Amino acid sequence: MTTVAAAVANLLAEAGARRCYTVPGESFLALVDEIAHHPRMQLVSVRHESGAAFMADADARLTGxxxxxxxxxxxxxxxxxxxxxxxxxDSTPMIVLLGQVDSELRGREAFQEVDLAAFYGPITKWAVTAERAQDVPGLVAKGWEIATTGRPGPVAIALPSDVVDVELGDVPITVPATPAPAPADPAAVADLAERLLRARRPVAVAGEGARGARDELVRVAERFGVGVCTSFRRQDAFPVDHPQFLGHLGLAVPPETVDAVSGADLLLVVGTRLDEISTQRYRLPAPGCEVVHVGRYGAGGIDADPADVLAALADRPGAARPADWSATHAAVDAWSTAAPTAAGAGVHPADVITALHRALPADAVVTSDAGNFAAFLHRYWRFPPTTTQLAPVNGAMGYAVPAAVAAALAAPDRTAVAVVGDGGVLMTGQEIETAVRLGAPAVVVVLQNGMYGTIAMHQARDLGRTSGVDISGVDLVRWAEGLGAAAYGVTDAAGLDDALRQAVGGRRPAVVAVRTDPDVITPAATLHELLGVS
Known part of the structure; x- marks a missing residue:
């Protein structure tokens, strides 16, 4: 006889899931036990549930x-x-399993009860509560299909605690399969080729779904004269040193990048949605611009694997039309090249990013948190295209450390580095204990300026003063050592290279705490300037 918990664990393993991230709870004890002892799955017990979800997001984005x-x-x-x-x-496929109160207690505001399907409905592709034990395997199989079909995303299944260890008997269990993308339609590819050749200034925006099609996108760009931008926090989707790279559509964008996209008469959107940040608050593309989606992220295009579509485009016989984007590329390149810096009380954040470039191997995984420190990472991103970037497009603080731990587990042959501010590291940095316990050699680089920099910037600009943004000067070296990690403190730029070299080369969990200049609030402004203080 098979229990519900055993059936779910077997089903997930057969489908291809390899890790489950959780804080164990009494409402799903049998499921925790089955996954922990399954030969093809790893149970990763974390220190906070937010870390579990961030880890699952990073794991799925790395492995697909x-x-x-x-x-x-x-x-x-x-x-x-x-x-x-x-x-x-982020359009990340994820299976979310939620323990729920006993079936007979539902709807009575029982201990810790929440209507989980209603709660999770707006933030998932599908949310459901299991009404009967025998329904659970089918719900998990359906959830897997929904999570991986069309635009990927999370699904949530609530499991009342009284159904998890029920014996199922002979209920048939269908193992879900991740659906293969539809093949590129030759007629649609031919039509797109003609439209690209007719376009005066075609531009592409490449996102998360274009990572596996980077080489094909380069070939299409060169053949059809397409300038290429990367969408928000997806800077690994196209080589930054390619002469047709036009910049990163982030929170701070050089005017030449905006001009290139607003001047396009055809926008090729590859493997991404047109979110608020990438469109500069929905100002892009310009009215009248033709928009063609390639991938599963929008209507009005080709719903097929981007690599297949782009390969078919690049290999299609016929005319080619190169274009000169050198002026825009040169402007973007100059804007994103860090100049020699000087700082007052601490290291200039730009120096941290350029030192990180020198320290990391070409195939590293760089996870980034939210905060003003990230403006320096995004502006001065010069990593090779083989470097993977994992960063939350919803601007969630606390993402970087758990994501780096998951990256070290999911891709143990690569170097995983979190780049985070002191605000973010104090939210989820306890997951360093998870890394130490599991031997996951994640490296955490903290830009420690003693404040919530983004809020301080907005307050200074809008109010002329700051409130509630101070973070005390925590001794992050002692804190990290207390969690079992190697730790290095840096107070001047001269110490950066050695600290990063030791942290990256040590192949154990490590923290590099860099005291940065709190006055350097953005790459273009100081806090004193924004406050009007001389």
Whole structure:
């Protein structure tokens, strides 16, 4: 006889899931036990449910296979929700399993009860509560299909605690398969080729779904004269040193990048949605611009694997039309090249990013948190195209450290580095203990300026003063050592290279705490300037 918990664990393993991230809860004890002892799955017990969801997001984005995040009832599911929202906006496939109160107690505001299907509905592709034990395997199989079909995303399945260890008997179990993308339609490819050749200034925006099609996108850009931008926090989708690279559509964008996209008469959107940041608050593309989606992220295009579509375009016989984007590329290149810096009380953030470029291998995984420190990472991103970038498009603080831990588990042959501010590291940095316990050699680089920099910037600009943004000067070296990690403190730029070299080369969890100049609030402004203080 097979229990519901055993059936779910077997089903997930057969489908391809390899890790489940969770804070164990009493509402799904049997499921935790089955996954922990399954020969093809790893149970990763974390220190906070937000870390579990962030880890599952990073794992799935690296492997292309849904990871599993689990949490218990109201408090646990509430903590988990931030990472599920991240996966929803990041288009990341994820299976979310939520413990729920006993079936007979539902609807009576029982201990820790929340209507989980209603709670998770707006931040998932599908949210459901199991009404009967025998329905659970079918719900998990359906959830896997929904998570991986069309635009990927998370699904949530609430499991009342009284159904998890029920014996199923002979209920048939269908193992879900990740659906293969539809093949590129030759007629649609031919039509797109003609439209590209007719376009005066075609531009592409490449996102998460274009990572596996980077070489094909380069070939299409060169053949059809397409200038290429990367969408928000997807800077690994196209080589930054290619002469047709036009910049990163982030929060701070050189005017030449905006001009290139606003001047396009055909916008090729490859493997991404046109979100608020990438479109500069929905100002792009310009009215009248023809928009063609390639991938599963929007209507009005070719719903097929981007690599197949782009390869068919590049290989199609017929005319070619090169174009000169050198002026725009040169302007973007100059804007994103860090100049020699000087700082007052601490290291200039730009120096941290350029030192990181020198320290990391070409195939590293760089996870980034949210905060003003990230403006320096995004502006001065010069990593090779083989470097993977994992960063939340929903701007969730606390993402970087758990994501780096998951990257070290999911891709143990690569170097995983989190870039984070002191605000973010104090939210989820306890997951360094998870890395130490599991031997995951994640490196955490903290730009420590003693404040919530983004909020301080907005307050200075809008109000002329700051409130509630101070972070005390925590001794992050002692803190990291207390969690079991190697730790290095840096207070001047001269110490950066050695600290990063030791942290990256040590192949153990490590923290590099860099005291940065709090006055250097953005790459273009100081806090004193914004406050009007001389």
């Amino acid at each position: 296979v849904p990871a599993v995040a689990m949490a218990s009832r109201g408090p646990g599911s509430s903590n988990l929700a931030i990472g599920v929202h991240t996966a929803h906006q």
